[in-house]
Amino acid sequence: MSGAAGMGWEIVIGLETHAQLSTASKIFSGAATAFGAAPNSQASAVDIALPGVLPVLNRGAVERAIRFGLAVGARIAPRSVFARKNYFYPDLPKGYQISQYELPVVSGGFLDIVVEGREKRVNLTRAHLEEDAGKSLHEDFHGMSGIDLNRAGTPLLEIVTEPEMRSAREAVAYAKALHSLVRWIGICDGNMQEGSFRCDANVSVRPAGSATLGTRCEIKNLNSFRFLEKAIEFEARRQIELIGDGGTVRQETRLWDPQKGETRSMRSKEDAHDYRYFPDPDLLPLAIAPEWIESVRAAMPELPAAMRARFVAAYGLAPVDATTLTASKALATYFEEVVRHAGGEPRACANWVLGELSALLNRLEAEADASPVGPAALAGLVKRVLDGTVSGKAAKEVFEAMAAGEGAADAIIAARGLTQISDAGAIEAIVDQVLAANAKLADDWRAGKEKALNALVGQVMKASQGKANPAQAGEILRRKLG
Template sequence: MSWETVIGLETHVQLSTKTKLFSRASTAFGASPNTNVNLIDCGLPGVLPSVNKEAFYKAIRFGMAIDAQINQVSIFDRKNYFYADLPKGYQITQMDLPIVLGGSINIVSGETTKTINITRAHLEEDAGKSIHDEYDGYSAIDLNRAGTPLLEIVSEPEISSAKEAVAYMKAMHQLVTYLDVSDGNMAQGSLRCDANVSIRKKGDKDLGTRTEIKNINSFKFIEKAINFEIKRQIKILEKGETVTQETRLYDSSKDETRSMRSKEFANDYRYFPEPDLLPVVISDEEIKRIKDEFPELPSEKEMRYQQDFKISAYDAQIIASSKSMADFFEAAAEQTGNYNLLANWLIGEISAYLNKELIEINESKLSIANVAILINRIDDQTISGKIGKAIFEEMCISGISPDEIIESQGLKQISDDGAIEEIINSVINDNPAQVEAYRGGKDKLFGFFVGQVMKLTQGKANPKTVNAILNEKLK
């Protein structure tokens, strides 16, 4: 039997504000447990929340970017449930009147471009964090995350495969980082999603029973979790059984989803308007200010890079796809004139290193100044491209300036024609048989002579000069 998959994603984006949604406690990641918490986050009696204006501005910026309707009047609601990491016993969220309605995001999966519509995006506070592996036989609670502002973005059920889901999340990551809405750090939980997955017979109009996979925080795990769930549901349906509507967790160590709890409905949470917060009204002047301060988006950067820096459309697209890479490129371009060489290094050696280490460029030891110096030294022929790669490896480890490495290791390229000619004469005199064979028509031996010269100079001879003198000498 032929089946088709229907997926909707609920994306939780931690907004990059300095303080929490309803308190002045810090949102800084990595603090000692339960140190970034105040009385409001703990939900102590008599405390009153106050709204973080910057969180609204970031949510509106996102809504504008996806061409959504911005509700200039929005209200908060209480979502009631009990869990150890939710000290108040309820979460402040937006149910009936969210800040953002509608909009869409374009994704690219393979060679196909597809539009995924957005149902809504609403503001809410994050819960704390339960820690189950710190103390034997006990669970611990860290409330540092409690109250951190979240933008929950709900897609329409229009995603058809795990690969499309990954493409959607990558597009979302690119958008929120470019907008400075979030740092998008999935490892730290700044961007995560719940995947609603269902299966139906091909051609059916009605949706199948869905399951929700909670809190997936990497592109790889999104694909693996959804693919496992698709296979699991098809297996159940082909046995003639019924899929249970429930919430499931993805276990990456076993590469499987497992049941967490039966799926709740909205009325299970007993939503009602938050009595401690008035409706929030965003003025026309504030909307205009947000529009006027709107940042440059990837497609606009691509066009500008091609015009201003004369790099290829492909290079511009790759560099502009990551905000950290784009920022690095623009800053380094101010310190070097060879933009194409800079682009080639960013897309080639530098990207390969970052992918291997699973880090962003701003998390590495590569400084803008040092990369620009490396490009300049290759461009002015102080070093060859090959030696540049060796220097780059040292830069990644130590963060030392290329000029220091060149000086301390004696790596400066030999460009003196007389010195290179003397070495070439020596190679020719030491290899008469190869010279005779080359002159007899074995042109491939030219590489042999180049290799011998490079060996004697430890790779420091200028390749262009070597080739020119060898051509003349071997005629």
């Protein structure tokens, strides 16, 4: 919770996300959608809107919308309608964008997120199909603007939430969960640098406890999670200060300026276009038969929510851990591979995946499927911890060495002499030495100071150069002291 919100203000956030659907061709033409091609080399007659051309809907885009709807538990409309959104701009060749307005393909649904260990459900309003516009290039030509229509007609799914998020962190958690989900179900590559996943945030503020919504501003150009968080924080602060100074928030569209770290006004509501939406007469209403939905459902991968429930029920994991493990498909898959190689012990495996492995991945900014320590290798280490070959502390050292490419767990343990002493006789000898040298601690324990035992175990570990099995040492100490 930001400082501002703590002072009697509540921040209200809704997100609109444009996810570029991973079809090979465009939503209404056969042109390719690959990123980075030479300008206008992927623009067909339909994309440049020659006279007489007509749109034909790409079924692959619809199929992906259905997949999304199923993944968020939404209603898939048996009949939805494409509408024209009319406005003039050079990168919009037809003078209208084909979108969905009154009857979207997906409505309702939800996404569960975890913020600071607390779960929250974010309800979705709708998701609709539409085409992307081209790009205007204002910098590259002196005194002129260039138009690249390669992107024109690229399929987008616009996913709209209810205004249910209450902090920038919640918004980021939602955006990350959505980003993970669209990649999980294979409908979007999620590449934010290339614009495949773009968020607009609607932000308003109101006195805490108020039931009416404040006037909102829409912030555009948020192409990273960091910008999303910063922009919302900035905007909420701006609105609170504005109201605090006796001003009123104007409904407007604002642009995030990452250089200056601020939002600035792009256009006010008064300047807003009248888009004159009406059903596109070139396209029939989109009919989706129940059989189509069922065939898509049958081909769906196990979804994060189902996998999470299974991790809790079958593996006995804590719900929070299960949520974190299923935050990305790569991590969840990695975890299950570790369990398989370790031959069980899911809780120990989860601790390692969520602990050392996640820390390593964060450091490397890598996904689990690109981890330098593979699931089989990690399982090899987990087994050595479980069978008592290495202590937990030594195991961390082994893990770091594995991450540095020094080989498998067993080889590193052997090479570095990290095998822990589990031989009762050997430990007993060390315990005797320690007790002899620390009579005061022994007396303390007998006097009821439980902590004294930990200190004694510490002495045993020190004397054994960390190799003694601490659990065993504790047992022997208790026996001898008792």
